[in-house]
Amino acid sequence: MIAMTIAEIAAATGAQLLRTPDAGLVITGLTHTDSRDVTPGDVFVCKPGEFTDGHLFAPAAAEAGAALLIVERELDLDVPQLLVDDAVIALGAFATELVSRVRALGKLKIVAVTGSNGKTTTKNLLRTILSAVGPTIAPRASFNNEVGAPLTMLELTEDTEFLVAEMGASGIGEIARLIAMAKPDIGIVLNVGLAHAGEFGGIESTVIAKTEMVSELTADDVAVLNADDPRVAGMAASTAAPVVWFGLGPNAAVRAAEVRSDAGGTAFLLTLASGESRQVRFRVLGEHHVMNALAAAAAAEAIGVGIDDIVTALESVELAERWRMQVLGGRDGVTIINDAYNASPDSMAAALKTLAQIRTPGQRTIAVLGEMSELGEFSGEEHDRIGLLAVRLNISQLLVVGQNARRMHISTINEGSWDGESSIVDTPDEAFALLEKAIQPGDLVLVKSSNSAALRFLGDRLGELFSW
Incomplete structure (x- = not known):
């Protein structure tokens, strides 16, 4: 992360400083909610969970070299502590401040992706494409909720050019909260299906929640939408951003044709919004992942990545993620x-x-x-x-x-x-x-x-x- 003093982090999170002899101490380490990931100089967030309490693992984090603890109650540890009412809310506020500071440097572009299926695959494809262009931060595994997303944002440095944010939700308002931390320049909606429909309360609520990805975009941003999914296509009316359509049908600007699948992957003809076309031998198994490749290609083209670099990156990916095809x-x-x-x-x-x-x-x-x-x-x-x-x-x-x-x-x-x-x-x-x-x-x-x-x-x- 970019350098911030303990006092600055306290101001961002509205925290009370405890056991902090030097509020000017500079923190540059990563932020974790798992004490096993802590290395010297890192921040450990003592997040209460459904089955355990992060405060119980603070001693292990301190022993591993944590330079700062974010706590909901004071701990008897000789480590600087920021006392907050809600550790998760504080984590989000911390991430919001850090993203704002990196934004102010003028070169950060944020691409965010949501959808009922395919978020992690699309995120990984985008990371591969954009990493060849400039320093890129993207989530590990499926870090896409109110905890995982800010943890990823807090990895930003002064050199970061691209942040790929995966944004999941199980209810209305959750994507909006993540966007408030890091508003995307490019917002992608892959699809709307029945995943988590029970939690959302029905498909209509799912549509409302996913629409949050593009409803706050401005005319200077880009919405990347699935032309083949009527629920996603309807989101065009809810955004001020210009829309780049992707899909298999003729209405898509970024599209695939001549799709052929076998046990080694999927081959297809990729056409970008510019009209340029290239053959792609995509080694990620499953024809349905072609849509994820199209979404990633559409976002990359909107950023300015050329078709040859896009195809090279797509063809280099062998596995979307562990346990996914x-x-x-x-x-x-x-x-x-x-x-x-x-x-x-x-x-x-x-x-x-x-x-x-x-x-x-x-x-x-x-x-x-x-x-x-x-x-x-x-x-x-x-x-x-x-x-x-x-x-x-x-x-x-x-x-x-x-x-x-x-x-x-x-x-x-x-x-x-x-x-x-x-x-x-x-x-x-x-x-x-x-x-x-x-x-x-x-x-x-x-x-x-x-x-x-x-x-x-x-x-x-x-x-x-x-x-x-």
Whole structure:
């Protein structure tokens, strides 16, 4: 982060200084909420959590060399402390001040991305593209909420030219709060689906929340919107910014054509808003990730990155992120696709379609599916829909893991026309024991679920089992 004194950080966060003999001490380290990440000179935020309390880990942070603690109660530690009412709010205020200071230097551009699916992949693609142009900061993993986003912002330095901000939400107002910390120059909305619909209270509320990404943009900014998603396309009426459309249809300025998928990735013809076109061999598995590539390309072009640099960067990316369409295995011709970091109805359907698209003639396909969480009242019918999709795509075998996903199993066995098989087990361990015996040489296996179902670790175990 850029250098700030303890007194300046206290002023930004409205904090009371405790155990601070020198308020002029300069802080340049990173900010953390996990004491295991702390190194000498860093800031540790003692954030109370759902299951534990960050104050309990402050001694470990101090021992690791933390130069400053942000606390909600004074601690008996010989480390400067900033006492605040709410550590998360203070973290956001700290980030807001730091972003403002870097903005004042005149060269920072902020690109923010939201959507029901694809945020992390698009963020990673943008980081790859922009890092080749100038110093770029982007979130680790899925740091996209009121804690993760400001932690990323606090990594900014005087040299940073690009900040890629991933902005997630589970309710109205959450994206707006993140934008208040770091208003984007380019705001991207990928899609609006049923992910987190239960928390939002319905698809209409999801639209309102995602619209916050572009509603505060000015005429000097750029909105990058999905032309193929009617809910996203409707957001054009809510922004003062000029819109760059991306998609597969003819109305998109940045578009893909001649899309061809196989087990090695997806090839397509990329056309930018300038009219320039290039062939792309995109190694991230799954045709649905082409839309993420288009969004990243559209934002990069708006910043001024040329098509050759965009294509070179896109073709250099082999994996969107761990547990996202991650290809594992290989022994005995067995391929494991571990896509179990998260799941919504849209991403689950896309993964199943990819499984069907990339199989070779005669190859068996096995879908190992778990619960799609946070769907609320839509949960039952959406699990039914995924089960029926597995039948329609003629997936060879379905293994459902967990009783919360049972309706996928029931909907498939009720389809008398399907000649595949469906089974259900309660736990990932039971699934592993079954699959260890059931997987045959040459099989193509997809593992997909929401994070809460923990099937990502099952995917890792299968990948290791069939590794060389």
